[in-house]
Amino acid sequence: MAKEKARKLVAQNKKARHDYQILDTYEAGLVLSGTEVKSLRQGRASLADGFVQLDGHEAWLHNVHVPEYSQGTWTNHSARRKRKLLLHRLEIDKLESKSQETGHTIVPLALYFKDGRAKVEIALARGKKEYDKRQTLREKQDRREAERTISAIRRKQRA
Numbered sequence: 001m002a003k004e005k006a007r008k009l010v011a012q013n014k015k016a017r018h019d020y021q022i023l024d025t026y027e028a029g030l031v032l033s034g035t036e037v038k039s040l041r042q043g044r045a046s047l048a049d050g051f052v053q054l055d056g057h058e059a060w061l062h063n064v065h066v067p068e069y070s071q072g073t074w075t076n077h078s079a080r081r082k083r084k085l086l087l088h089r090l091e092i093d094k095l096e097s098k099s100q101e102t103g104h105t106i107v108p109l110a111l112y113f114k115d116g117r118a119k120v121e122i123a124l125a126r127g128k129k130e131y132d133k134r135q136t137l138r139e140k141q142d143r144r145e146a147e148r149t150i151s152a153i154r155r156k157q158r159a
Contacts, residue, residue: 011110022109024098026087027114029085029086029118047108051063054096061084105126105127
């Protein structure tokens with residue numbers, strides 16, 4: 001069987017980018033069972049409530065929903081079990097020291113296949129205050145409005 005070379009996105013956590021200020025991102029491998037991989041290959045997962053917890057120099061992914069494989073039998077996995085993340089020791093140490101600062105957390109951003117292997121993109125993040133979220137939305141809206149006016153002017157110049 002030929003290996004996939006592209007990055008195939010399975011799930012994305014858009015809410016995390018809205019609720020948190022992303023400070024640093026890491027790519028981690030996942031320890032999965034066979035039916036989990038098959039379910040992910042069907043493109044079924046949810047990162048909405050997911051978070052990463054570090055204990056004993058190991059990183060664990062909690063609350064990520066990977067539904068049971070439809071053709072699975074008694075070997076099926078539980079949907080919300082904790083999954084081990086594969087990171088280098090230096091990355092775990094860095095995440096551990098940074099996440100102990102107040103207001104910092106580790107959240108999953110995306111779940112994807114890269115070269116046939118399941119990967120998760122995790123981020124060290126700081127929670128945004130309500131006014132920060134409003135300001136981010138306002139900036140996004142202003143940028144979109146400016147792009148619309150520029151494209152309208154360009155259309156008028158062509159005509």
